[in-house]
Amino acid sequence: MSGVLRQVSKAVFAVGDRLLPDLPGPRILIYHQVGGGSDLEMEVAPDAFRSHVEWLADNADVVPLERAEGTDSVVLTFDDGYRSLYEEAFPLLQKRRMPFTLFLTTAPVETGEPLREHPGAEPLTWDMVKEMLDSGLMTIGAHTHTHPDFRHLTPAEVEAELDRSDALIEERLGTRPRYFAYTWGYWSPSADPAVRRRYDRAFLGGPPPFPRLSDPHLAYRVPVQLSDGTRWFHSRIRGGLRWEEAVRRRLRGYRGP
Numbered sequence: 001m002s003g004v005l006r007q008v009s010k011a012v013f014a015v016g017d018r019l020l021p022d023l024p025g026p027r028i029l030i031y032h033q034v035g036g037g038s039d040l041e042m043e044v045a046p047d048a049f050r051s052h053v054e055w056l057a058d059n060a061d062v063v064p065l066e067r068a069e070g071t072d073s074v075v076l077t078f079d080d081g082y083r084s085l086y087e088e089a090f091p092l093l094q095k096r097r098m099p100f101t102l103f104l105t106t107a108p109v110e111t112g113e114p115l116r117e118h119p120g121a122e123p124l125t126w127d128m129v130k131e132m133l134d135s136g137l138m139t140i141g142a143h144t145h146t147h148p149d150f151r152h153l154t155p156a157e158v159e160a161e162l163d164r165s166d167a168l169i170e171e172r173l174g175t176r177p178r179y180f181a182y183t184w185g186y187w188s189p190s191a192d193p194a195v196r197r198r199y200d201r202a203f204l205g206g207p208p209p210f211p212r213l214s215d216p217h218l219a220y221r222v223p224v225q226l227s228d229g230t231r232w233f234h235s236r237i238r239g240g241l242r243w244e245e246a247v248r249r250r251l252r253g254y255r256g257p
């Protein structure tokens with residue numbers, strides 16, 4: 001989609017949010033890379049991220065995931081475990097003493113090999129993860145071992161992914177993850193029982209137009225995109241750009257919650 005068209009559609013989606021009931025609950029924002037140079041929508045530019053942090057410091061209550069439930073605060077989450085979290089985002093977050101959560105995919109950090117889907121994106125090292133955890137600002141969450149789409153896995157394959165990821169996190173960091181983020185944001189019936197058994201809460205991708213928030217294992221987050229820049233970031237916080245999410249999910253063939 002061209003840049004202009006994308007900006008126009010965001011304006012329409014932002015108006016669409018206003019026609020919906022308020023999005024209740026905390027805004028749990030999803031980031032991936034900060035300045036990886038890929039032009040992917042899942043990435044944000046370092047300057048944009050800096051302006052997000054500055055805006056949040058003045059206008060929002062940014063809290064750790066553990067303290068978010070039942071509030072209208074903001075939570076920052078970073079998925080997968082890219083090196084740019086440590087290099088670009090962490091120094092800014094540390095300066096502001098702003099808490100965040102890392103939903104870590106363990107295979108890339110264990111092997112040093114980037115995720116297959118993002119071959120140019122360097123993963124974190126365990127030392128980097130440990131340093132961020134020791135800062136007291138970071139909560140660690142699970143995000144599988146190899147980042148598969150659970151919709152295509154059997155329950156046994158799901159268990160193996162979660163076993164490996166949880167064991168590595170415990171072995172390397174000395175803590176067991178209490179939170180889980182579904183890869184690609186896609187819920188799967190083959191994974192649901194195992195996820196409920198293992199974790200206190202589980203998170204999906206973007207909120208649908210009429211989200212149900214009562215189930216702690218089907219909690220929504222709000223993805224922040226490259227094309228949001230600074231302007232639409234505020235719309236993300238306000239209403240989640242829910243129609244944009246609904247259209248994107250539809251285009252990708254996702255029909256789940």
Ligand SMILES: [Zn+2]
Binds near residue numbers: 079080147183184
């Ligand atoms: Zn992911």
